[in-house]
Amino acid sequence: MAMKALDIYKLLPKTNCKKCGFPTCLAFAMKLASGKVDVDLCPDLDEQTRELLGGATRPPIRLVGIGAGERSFAVGEEFVLYRHERTFYHQPGLMMQVADTWPGERIERIMTRVRDETFHRVGEDLSVDGIAFRCESGDADQFGGVVGMVEACASLPEVVIADDPEAQAAALAHCGNFQPLIHAACADTVEAMCDLARKYGCALAVRAGDLEELKRLVGLCRDRGIENLMLDPAPATLRDFLVRSVEIRRRAVERTDPDLGYPVVFDTVPIDLPDAATALGILKYAGVIIIDELAPSSTMAALTLRQNIYTDPQKPIQVTPGLYPVNAPTGSAPVLMTVNFSLTYFTLLGYLEAAGIPCYLFIVDTEGMSVLTAVAGGKLTETVVADAIKKTDLENRVDHRILIIPGYAAPLSGKIEEETGWEVRVGPRDAAEIGEYLETGWEA
Amino acid sequence: MSEEHNPEQGNRILEVSLGATTAEGGTRERVYTVGGAGTFPFLGAGPAAGHPPRIALEICDDTRTWSPIVLREVGDLAGDTGAWAAAAETTFGADMVRLFFTSTRQRGFDDFASLGTTMEEVIGATKYPLIVEGSTEPGIDSEVYRRIGEAAEGERILLGTAEADRYRSVAASALAYGHALVAQTPIDINLAKQLNILLHETGLPPERIVIDPYTGTLGYGFEYSYSVMERIRSVALQGDADLARPMISSAIDSLNVKEVREADPETADEVAIRWEFYAAFSALVAGAEIVCVRHPGTVALLREALPALQEGSHPQEEAYGDESA
Amino acid sequence: MTPIDESLISGRERLDEEMAALEGSIGYDETAYALPVTYAVTGMAVHDAGSAREAYAASGSSVLVAGECLAAAGYAAGGEEGEPYTGFVPDTVLRRLGYSLVDGSIAGIGLVAGSPDDADAAAAICREMQEKYLLTFLAGGVIQTLTEAGVKVGLEYRLVPLGSTGMAAIHFADIIARVAMMFGGVQPGDADRLLNYAAERAKAFVIAFPGLEDEEIAVIDGLRVLSIPILTPEGYEGGEWIRVPYLDAVREGMERRGIRVNVVAIPIPMACSPAFEGKSIRKEEMYVEFGGAKAPAFELLRVRPADEVEDGRVEVIGPEVGDLEEGSAVPLAILVDVAGASMKKDYEPVLERRIHTFLNYGEGSWHVAQRDLVWVRLTKDVVRRGVAIADLGRLLASKFRMEFPDLIDAVQVTLVTDRERVEAMLEEARAIYDERDERIAGMKDEDVGTYYSCTLCQTFAPNHVCIITPERPALCGAITWLDAKIAYEIAPAGANQPVEKGELIDPVLGQFEGVNRFVKKASHGAVDRVSLYGMMDEPMTCCGCFECIATILPEVNGIMIVNRDYLGDTPLGMTFSTLAGTIGGGAQTPGFVGISKGYILSDRFLQAENGIERVVWMPSLLKDELKGRLEEKLERMSIPELFDKIADETVAVSIEDLAEFLARVDHPALAMRPLI
Known part of the structure; x- marks a missing residue:
């Protein structure tokens, strides 16, 4: 069970020594409670308390890094089952993926993409993150050769997919120093795979279609000192993945099964429904x-879905404030003011683009x-508008002085006119009506 | 592997039946029941799995605002609403047609008689349950929904769309002519509840309501659509009867987004299909019982993916055993 | 004068006799509901005289069943009346009618029966019913009377001539019975549900003119069982019929059945829309102004008994706009009187604030401030287009009816521009303002049995539930108990719901059994219990909108309050926004709670932790803002020195400095029981 800040505070030294980097023990407790810092930052805890607090406050899913360099990424450290509960x-x-049996040009094409x-x-x-090498030849040298070829031209995060530890060793000889993910250890190979993971200090995936077997493998790896683990539940269908991944996440975030507190790997290739499987993995x-090699139409949709799902629901995506030309406007085009809430922006932009009116x-x-909330909460005021006009140099961008504001900002119209000297017109409340409004109501 | 976790055993999504056979006063060859699940989508087995989700292909009676990509794909069908509807069921493999009376959305629309004619034509051309969308203009709602409802009397169509500030005509039509309706409430689950209460006050029984919490398509606020569906399903399973309703999801603006509109003509179909597919598929995973798309290619892709998700989720099929425990 | 009671006795006897004498087959065409009333009441589908008598007996000798069987027997015998009479209304037509009732394009239905002596009175009643969006059915001589007076009848005129005799009134009943079965899910034979349905939903009344036969009287009187009031302007005495002057009949009927017409257009020569809300009217554009320190002016909204408010009446006392010179400043009293069955005096100030909003909706009208500080302007432009002072009254009367259709039944507005009268009334108005202030200021949590919830923020904080009490406004500071109460009355399905306090569990923590039950449900099971008056044990959840955050400072055994506007660091070591990010989102975080500024001044303020005396730090900005009221409160508590003992960022930002300061001033919190 997760602990509340106050309960954590009671276990801290209450010295406000600041050695953890926070001005007070209570502030540190608050950070611990939200899982944003590690309990080890406090040097004055006894072993038992440290363990207790660690178990209660550490992210229930371990953070695992893959790759080295600017494209590297980390996964894990998740807290919830549904993004509305907090965020992902x-x-x-x-x-x-590329397979070592494929022609060189095909491999190269994928690598370049x-x-x-x-x-x-x-x-x-947005881009695809890395390459997965799959050993299909069964030949360690051939596999190692392909890895080496790609490694020479691109520094990308990598997954090395080979059941045979020898093939793994051959591949890792080329890429092992760049934190690839070793995929995957099973009952027979766990020992050898652990050795490789230890040798290169990289993450290791364990693979089993049964949760108990997965946990057993995790235990074996941990016994060998390997903590950077990922879980592959070996799904044969979409539903297999859904059921198993949900169960793993649920037990992990409820902290009922610490052996399942690792990020999941989803190998979609055997399922042969590339779009559905990719979407399901993201969700x-x-x-x-x-x-597998997805067409750009698929990767674009998949990456967009990922961007949506990994948006913090409590922090609306913000659009960068500024002046956005729509449909190639000229200096006489209407200026439509609105807020930088992404949903507002996108909705309005969609209707404007569909209407085809330059603005x-x-x-x-x-x-x-x-x-609505910005008006009520005082975040949208005449000074905000006046400042934005200055910042965007609006006066020199258009040859008129008419500003169209959203219908819900109507209470501010007079104040904006006074503050900016611009003539204010009140547009519709609903973005859907903007096209009609501009067609009929805008002409000066 | 153990079976999924279901702490709220017992709470189920209300079942809504769409379509009526001859015996029930309609002319449909099939009747669909949606809802009934007692778990998050595709996790349940046996009765808790609920009824299978349905895929609808959207068509319209006035193609002026329809995506040119779809119009190119369906060719001459676009000029013949009945044939288009028939092709949706036979050629394109959709479970049902969702007919948009886009003609009513033109300014100054007054050809009310055409609505009845088109409605009858589509009823005659199709065999499966129908979803029908009327006007969005309060000034003509009353006339529009009466005409549609009357023309489809007895067919138990799913009629859309009721919103908090204009639900009366849709509700009246559903009540008077025996249809179900779509209640739309963007983003906020409390608004969804509120509209349910208003609809209840008109006397419309809850088992005739499907809710539509849609807010934005992929890349354009889809995260809200997705999470509000998950939230609705989640509170429904916790026992909130107001929200234990089947959901319909249609990412209606998918084909209007920049990425699709500006796609290279060579790949425009592929881009359109993918944009629709990722949103529709995600909606299914979040809990939508009916997903609607416009490109026939998207229907095919969804058709292919669904069986892999819903093994054993069809109650008519043999109950799916505990897969590995 | 026909005595109802006697007519009923003889009418019943006649019906009995006729039922006994009934012969042959019986039935209507074009319906799936047999004899609808009989079918709905008994579940029996009558087809001949024998089954009719059976059903009549089963219904307990209902006059409506008798009337229906006799009418249907007439049809079966080919006695159907021709043009212009409609007779029995077929199902298809009825479905459309039911549609329009649900749809709202028909507000309700009325039956006018009998033979009026005065054709003009009958015509006036029908015209009023047409204007009020009612569908009127006619039975008896009234049809001839109307057509002779040149009134057009027919479904397209919303005047449906059922039949030439009063017996046609039975079709009014079969319409209601079928609507109940078609739309209300009433099963045939379930008479109780039929009656419930009619009582709850039948928006119907009868106006009876003289000249009805005894059996017709009996059948019409039978409609009362369907909760249909029978109003009569002349000709009848006794019984349960309601006598009304004919001019009031329609209004009375509508009021008794709660039939309301939605006002849609505002009859003034000036556009009126929220889009104009924020515009200002500069001196150069102004034709005339009222108040604004240049002349006395005030506004006052009062709840009055229904018989003292004539809906839609607007009166100007004193000079109208035409009598005023351009550029003049004139006194003004805006008196709005409202009436409504569920109106309460408490709503006055909340509704009065809407005068400001509504007047600003006018394209050329402008309003600032409130009460006796108001300032109103009209533009030259709209005055040129014919807008007069009276139009402001029309605007207000319409908007109040439009925005509060369920709350307000009638509005009248008086605008006084006569200086002497305005000055005379001003004193009176001020007394009312004072009285209101005292009433609200004095309202205590224990004075009420119901608190209110607010779940507006569940959009982003899914399990957050605000409980609003008279002494604890919503944590955003924007919604008081009274606001929430009225919001609920206006929109019963909205985000503010009543919360029955229920049994008191802990008076100090402020835990109530009913509140806990509500919170558990509204938080979707995430929160089991909340303390309304404490922050250490099960405090209220926080959404993210809170005006201030109160947190404990265990080192000094005190409480710190930080408000949203303060951007600097706090003795806890976290800024407002970091803190807000940690405790928001609908979680319950002991030791931390989001609060409104208003709550700080309440006697209930964190009483479980010793309230205001425990407060050791707040930003100077907040301290200054609360200064007057806080000092007053401390004075009342006989601890005026506490104000200066509360530190702010000018004396301490770090916990160490704060501890030193508190020790120096000997802050009472230091000596209190430990918080942890």
Whole structure:
């Protein structure tokens, strides 16, 4: 069970010594309670208390890093089953597979795509995260050769998929120093795989279709000092994955089964429903998703879904304030002011683009609040608007002085006029009506 | 592996039946029951799995605002609402048609007689239950929903869409002509409850209501749509009867987003299908009992994926045993 | 004068006799409900005289069943009346009618029966019913009277001529019975549900004119069992029929059945929309202004008995706009009188605040401030277009009816521009303001049995439930107990719900059995119990909107309060926003609680932790804001020195400095029982 801040505080030294980096023990307790810091930061706890607090406050799912360098990522450290309960923190890595039996040009094409292909959305560059090497030849040298070839041209996070420890060893000889994920140890190979994981200090996935067997493998790895683990529940169908991944996450976040407190790997290739499996992995707790070569239409949709699902529901996505031209406007085009709450922005943008009317979308900073809440909460005021006009140099961008504000901001119209000297027109409350409004109501 | 966890044994999503056979006063060859689940989607086995979700293909009676990608794909069908509807069931493999009377959304619409004619045509051309969407303009709602409801009397169509500030005509039509309705309440689950209460006051029984909590498509606020569905399912399973209703999800603006509109014509179909698929599939995982799409290719992709998710979730099939425990 | 009681006796006898004499087959075409009233009451589908008598007996000799069997026998015998009479209304037409009733395009239905002596009176009643969106059925001589007076009848005119005799009134009953079965899920034979349905939902009344035969009187009187009031302007005495002057009949009927017409348009020559809410009217644009320190002005909304409020009446006392020179400043009293069955005096101030909003909706009208500080302007532009002072009254009357349809039945507005009268009334108004203030200020939690919830924030804090009491406003500071109460009355399905306190579990913590039950349900099971007056044990959850956060400072055994506007560091070592991020989202966090500023001044303020005396630190901004009221409170508690003992950021930002300061001033918290 998770502990509340006050209960944690009672167990701390209450010296406000600041050695943990926080000004008071209570502030440290608050951070511990939310799982944002580690109990080890307090040097003055006895072993028993440290263990108790660690168990209660450490993230129920271990953080596991994959890859080295700027594309590296970490997964795990999740706390909830549903994103509305708090948020999901570490989005899964999508790893596109290459098999060692494939022709060189095919491997190279995939490697190049993973390395170079990005989509830009809402201020973020989205791309597939890395490469998964699959040993299909059964030949350690051939496998090692392919890994070495890719390794020479790209520094990407990697998964090494081979059941044979020898093939693993051959691949790791090329990439082992860059924190790849070793996939996967099963009952027969656990010992050898652990040795490799220890040798290269990288993460190891254990694989079993049965939860008890998974836990047993985890135990064996831990006995060998390997803590950086991931779980592959070996699904044969979408439903297998759903049921098993949900169960693993539930037991982990309820802290009823610490042996399951590791991120999950989802190898979607055997399932042969690439889009459905990728989507399911994103939605249902996968930390690493191994995918076949998906077309850009699929990866774009998948990465967008991932971006949506890993948005913090308590912190609305904010759009960068500024002036956004829509449908190639000229200086005489209407200026539509609204807030920087992403949903407002997207909805309005969608209708404007659909209406095809050239205009400027003028986004002011309301800390991501919607129009209604920003007006009520004093985040949208005449000074905010006046400042934004200055910052965006709006006066020099358009050759008129008419500002259209959202219907729900109507109470501010007079104040905005006074403060800015711009003529204010009140637009509709509902974004759906904006097209009609601009067609009929905007003409000066 | 142990079976899924269900701490709230007993609470179930209300079942809603759509369509009526000849014996029941309609002309449908199939009747669908949606809802009934007692767990999160696809986790249950036996009766707790509920009824299988349904895939609807959306069509319209006035194609002026419809996605050009879809229009290109369906070709001449777009000019013949009846044929389009028939093809949805036969050629494209949808479980049902969702007909949008987009004609009513043109400014100054007054050809009310055409609604009855088109409705009858689509009823004649199809065999499965129907979803029908009317006007969105309070000034003509009364006339529109009466015409549609009357023309489809006895067919137990799913009629949309009731909202908190304009639900009366839809509810009246459902009551008068024996249909079910879609109640839409964006984002807020309390608003969803509120609309349910208002609908209850009109006398509409709860087993004739499907809720639509949709707010935005993939990349454009989809996270709200997804989470509000999960929340609704979650409080429903905890015993909140107001929200224990089947959900319908249609990412209606999927094909209007920049990514799809501006896609290279060569790959536009693929992009459109993927954009619809990822949203619709996620809606299924979040708890939608009916998902609606517009591109026939998306129906095919969903058709393919569903069986892999719902093994054993069909109560008519043999109860799915505890898979590995 | 026809004596009802006697007519009923003889009417019943006649019906009995006719039922006994009934022969042959009986039935209507074009319905799936046989003889609808009989079918609904008894579950029996009558088809001949024998089954009719059986059903009549089964119904306990219901006059409606008798009337229906006799009418249907007439049809079967080919006695159907032709044009213009509709007779029995077929199911298909009825379905449309039911549709319009649910849809709201028909507000209710009325039956006008008998043969009026005065054609104008009958015509006036029908016209009023048309104007009020009622569908009117006619039975008896009234139809001829109307057509002779040139009134057009027919479904398209919403005047449906059922038949030439009063017996056609039975069709009014079969319509209600079928609506109940079609729309209300009433099963045939379930007479109790039929009666319940009619009592709850039948928006119907009867107006009876003279000239009805005894059996017709009996059948119409039988409608009362369906909760249909029978109003009569002339010709009858005794019985349960309600006598009303004919001018009041429609209003009375509507009121008795709660039939309301939604006002949709505001009849003034000026646009009126929320879009105009924020515009200002500059001096150059202004034609006339009222109040604003240049002339006395005030506004006052009062709840009055229904018979003292004439709905829609607007009166201007004193000069109208045409009598005023451009640019003048004029006194004004805005007197709004409202009536409504569920109106309460407590609502006055809340509704009065809406005058401001509504007047600002006018394209050329502008309003600031409240009570006796109001300032109103009208633009030259709209005055040129014909807007007069009276139009402000019309605007208010319409908007109040539109926005509060369930609360307000009638509104009248008086606008006084006569200086002497305004000045005279001003004193009176001020006395009322004072009285209101005292009443609200003095309201205690124990004075009420019901608190209110607020779940508006569940959008982002899914399990958060705010409990609002008279002494503890919502933690956002925006909703008082009274606001929540009225919000509930106006929108009973909304985010503010009544919470019965239930049994008191702990008077100090402020735990109530009913509150706990409510919170458990509304938090979807996430929260079992809440203490309304404490922060250490099961405090209220926090959404994220709180005006302030109160947290314990265990080192000094005190409580610190930090408000949203304070951006600096606190002795806890966390800023407001970091703290807010840690405790928000709908969680219960002992030792930390989100509160409104208003609650700090309440006697209930964290009483479980010794209340205000435990407070050791708050930002100077907050301290200044509360200064007057807080000093007053401390004075009352005989601890005026406490104010200066509460530290702020100017004397201590670190916990060490705070401890030193508190020791120096000997803060009472230091000597209290330990918080932990």
